Amino acid sequence: MDVTWGRAAAVLDANWLGSSTVPSRSLYPHQWSWDSAFIALGLRHLSPSRARRELLTLFSAQWRDGRIPHILFNPDTPPEAYFPGPDFWRARRTSGLVQPPVHARAVLAVHETDPDRTFLATLYPKLRAWHEYLRTHRDAGGRGLAAIVHPWESGMDNSPAWDGxxxxxxxxxxxxxxxLQHGAAADRPSDEDYGRYVRLAADYRDSGYQDPGAFVVEDPGFNALFADAELALAAIAEELGLPAAAAAHREAAARVEKAMQETLWDNGFFFARDVRTGVRTREYTCAGLLPLLLPDLAVAPALLATATGPRFRLGRVHGVPSHDLTAPEFDPGRYWRGPSWSNVGWLVRQGLLRHGEHALASRLRDDLVETAARTDFAEYVDPLTGAGHGARSFGWTAALTLDLLA
Ligand code: DGY
Structure with a gap:
């Protein structure tokens, strides 16, 4: 057995709680929504039944309105281990925010590894309700895009795109x-940003998780993953013998893609749009590369040119930098302001494969595996040196390494 494979599998074993996996025993001691989906993509190669359990546990926390909460709190973890914990959210063991909808892709992949019609049939209506929530409750801009109401919902908490x-x-x-008890302050969001995250979350909570506050943003990363998830849902519907539903999911994906193109695309890149002001940010972040996931993306050649150009230097640095290498705010070690994350690397690699960029995809794969193994599965790495930052034995870094090796 490959040594890296065994070490990655050991991380997932050590992070397993019995029905879900923690991203990190120290920094993130509960179940996180998009982490679980990425973790399932790797777990399916070790134990499809554990991968199914991971996703079923997450969906057991689905709200009546369809949302999948961004955290499902583990009752056995001491309250002082994580802030903001369940007492803050007042929402029955979950948070009230969401994270990017990567779950349909994970469900489909788990099924492809080990076909299980019952699993698919159980999760299909829940995935539909989740996507319907995004379509109906989150189209704050009225343009057919899902808006996020908190930086945590992007999964890219302190991205410079949110500074405005x-x-x-x-x-x-x-x-x-x-x-800060578990991570170096220089690797984490600033105190000022953290204070703003808490304010926004408290205001949203106090509105009964209905009314967004000052932060309402259309994020190209979130929406690209939403469109990709609709394509995955189409494949699930086909598997379940529902061709009309599959066609409707493909149309839904096309609508999001078109809205992104009309609203977020400008001058060779996809930018986030501030719904409150109507202004598109000018920040080149890794979220703007995620539309590469869409196989029909007409502007893929221009987007690939930006990806391989000076701002991201794809193939010539470690992974995919989370922020523009040429920008003054670029910080190679601070969370989502520069470091490369393995989930983004994994997603961009999928995009490269879908657009026939096989050589670049294979270089990225080799780098992601080497970097993960050398840094003890670091949460994120410096794109220029490959040095590890943040937590080690990080769940999705280990899981996606398994998927890249499988
Ligand atoms: C954290 O706690 O840092 C998370 O990113 C919020 O979900």
Whole structure:
């Protein structure tokens, strides 16, 4: 057995709680929504039944309105281990925010590895309800895109793309950050940003998780993953013998893609749009590369040119930098302001494969595996040096390494 395979499998075993996997025993000691989907993509190669359990546990926390909460709290974890915990959210063991909808892709992949019609038939209506929530409750801009109402919903918490909209938020005070007990302050979001995250989450909670506050943004990463998830749902519907539903999912994907093209595309890149001001940000972040996942993307050649150009230097640095290498805010070690993350690398590699860029995809794969193994499956790495940052033994880094090796 490949040594890296065994080490990655050991990380997933150590992070397994019995019905779900923690991203990190120290920094993130509960179940996170998009982490679980990426973790299932790797777990399916070790134990399809555990991968199914991972996703079924997450969907057991689905709200009546269809949303999949971004955190499902583990009752056995001590309250002081993570902030903001269940007492903050007041929502029965979950948070009230969401994360990018990568679940349909994970469900389909788990089924492809080990066909299980019952699993598919159980999750299909739940996935539909989840996507319907995004379509109906989150089209704040009225253009057919899903808006996020908190930076945590993008999964890319302190991306420079959020600096503009976040500047309107008055930071909360009087809480204790738990993340700094486990992570270096220089690798994590600033105190000021954290205060704004807490303020936004508290305001949203106080509205009964209905009314967005100052932060309402159409993110190209979230929407590209939404369109890709509709394509995955189409494949699931085909598997279940529902061709009319499959056609409807493909149309839904095409509508999101068209809306992204009309609203977020500008000058060779997809930018986030601040719904409150109507202004597109000018930040080149890795989220703008994720539309490469869409096989019909007409502007793929221009987007690939940006990806391989000076801003991201794809194939010539480690992974996919989370932020523009040429921007003044680029910070190679600070969370989503520069470091490369393995889930983004994995997604961009999928996009490269879908657009016939096999040589670049294979170089990216080799680099992702080597970097993960050398850094003990770091949460993120410096794109220029490959040095590890953040947590080690990180769930999705280990899981996606398994998927790349499988
Ligand atoms: C964290 O706690 O840092 C997460 O990113 C929020 O979900």
């Amino acid at each position: 909209p976040l500047s309107r938020v008055t930071p909360s005070a009087g809480f204790v950050r738990r993340d």
